[in-house]
Amino acid sequence: MKTMKAAVVHDFTKPLSIEEVPKPEPGPGEIVVKIEASGLCHTDIHAAHGDWPVKPKLPFIPGHEGVGIVESVGAGVKNVKEGDRVAIPWLGYACGECKYCVSGWETLCERQLNTGYFIDGAYAEYAKANAKYVGLVPKGVSPLDAAPLTCAGVTTYKAVKVSGARPSELVAIFGVGGLGHLALQYAKVAGATVAAVDLLDEKLDVARELGADYTINAKKQDPIEELKKLGGADAAICVAVSPKAFEQAFRSLARNGRLVFVALPADNYMQLPIFETVLNGIRIIGSIVGTRLDLAETFAIHAAGKTRVLYETRPLDKVNEAFEDVEHGRNKAPRIVFNQF
Ligand SMILES: [Zn+2]
Ligand SMILES: [Zn+2]
Structure with missing residues (x-):
């Protein structure tokens, strides 16, 4: 054997x-x-x-x-x-x-x-x-790049896709790690203006290098206030494993905003106000990995030189x-x- x-x-x-x-x-x-x-x-x-x-x-x-x-x-x-x-x-x-x-x-x-x-x-x-x-995996995509794209990439690509992000919109990415550094690039590929939120300056430096238009350190600034100053986020993608980040993401939304849940915090619950959700026409979307088509698209975007892993x-x-x-x-x-x- x-x-x-x-x-x-x-x-x-x-x-x-x-x-x-x-x-x-x-x-x-x-x-x-x-x-x-x-x-x-x-x-x-x-x-x-x-x-x-x-x-x-x-x-x-x-x-x-x-x-x-x-x-x-x-x-x-x-x-x-x-x-x-x-x-x-x-x-x-x-x-x-x-x-x-x-x-x-x-x-x-x-x-x-x-x-x-x-x-x-x-x-x-x-x-x-x-x-x-x-x-x-298309020719020209290295195995080392392809590996993170196979879960982190396709997961965040799908999250941006279901967020419906459009070129005129502001997308907030909560958490700039393995998932977030890719999420923000897909939001840029979708043409949106991107704000990255994290607790660490090093990560926000990475976010800026990858194309984030705005960065917010949630330890030093209130992300809700900062995003509201920009008109509010039309979509917020939650990849930080903290219910507090999810709550901040909700409150940072503009009217007609979409909140996409991706991260799975160990603490499973958040406060979600019904009144504001209804009056502001907020949509909450859970997004889990991506389909075979999403994976093929993720690889095609990378092969076209539009993302960095x-x-x-x-x-x-x-x-x-x-x-x-x-x-x-x-x-x-x-x-x-x-x-x-
Ligand atoms: Zn995974
Ligand atoms: Zn089936």
């Missing part, structure tokens, strides 16, 4: 273990991908710790920003071939038949299976994937140190990408 190196979760309270496991073989409709790069998404840490109500089945391999070269294909695979570079996203499988799937909302499929959670993920030398749910690389052997660094905010770049072993 062939084996491969992988980072495996055996216990939600223990570090991941780097070990030899059986190398996967593709079944019908499946492919095996030799992973070149895999991004670290905060969800991987929640998966490894079993933080969410529905927990992964142990043992499992995390990682849902996997990018690599198709090494082998199973029977019936038509959309990709050996040698193609593909991305393996969070949405590892959907039924293809329910009302969500047939209406282009496969991300809401109730029978979906998620990569690095219910399906072994990309923290390994090889990963098996359902061919229909991988994204083709900021990351630092680590070897996968150092996955536990990388998790700790992210949990303590010690990572220098907005995103960490493993360049495998």
Whole structure:
């Protein structure tokens, strides 16, 4: 039996273990991908710790920003071939038949299976994937750039898309980290004027470098007041994991404003005034990752040179140190990408 190196979760309270496991073989409709790069998404840490109500089945391999070269294909695979570079996203499988799937909302499929959670993920030398749910990485997009785009990119691209941001509008991005640094660029691509809100000046410097028109340090200034001075935000994208940021985002909206929820704060609740929501015609939208079409668009935008992905690389052997660094905010770049072993 062939084996491969992988980072495996055996216990939600223990570090991941780097070990030899059986190398996967593709079944019908499946492919095996030799992973070149895999991004670290905060969800991987929640998966490894079993933080969410529905927990992964142990043992499992995390990682849902996997990018690599198709090494082998199973029977019936038509959309990709050996040698193609593909991305393996969070949405590892959907039924293809329910009302969500047939209406282009496969991300809401109730029978979906998620990569690095219910399906072994990309923290390994090889990963098996359902061919229909991988994204083709265009030529000219490096695997290291493609990895964060596979979750952080597509998630924030979709959030900006559902916000309906238009060129005449002001979009506020609450939180400039792994997600926020991309969200603000998609809002710029949509033609909007962009205000970035964060608690750290270093992050706001990054936001300005990436094209933010206004930056607001919410520790030193009141973001509600500052955004109201600009006429109020027509859309606000919440990628900061704090209910307070969500409440500030709500209060910073102009009439007819849209509030898009993306981050998942551990504290699940916020205060939402009904009166102002009704009178100001506010729309609240939850947005979860993105579809296959959204991923293809995310890659096309990057291939056209319209976005920059900021990351630092680590070897996968150092996955536990990388998790700790992210949990303590010690990572220098907005995103960490493993360049495998
Ligand atoms: Zn993710
Ligand atoms: Zn479905």
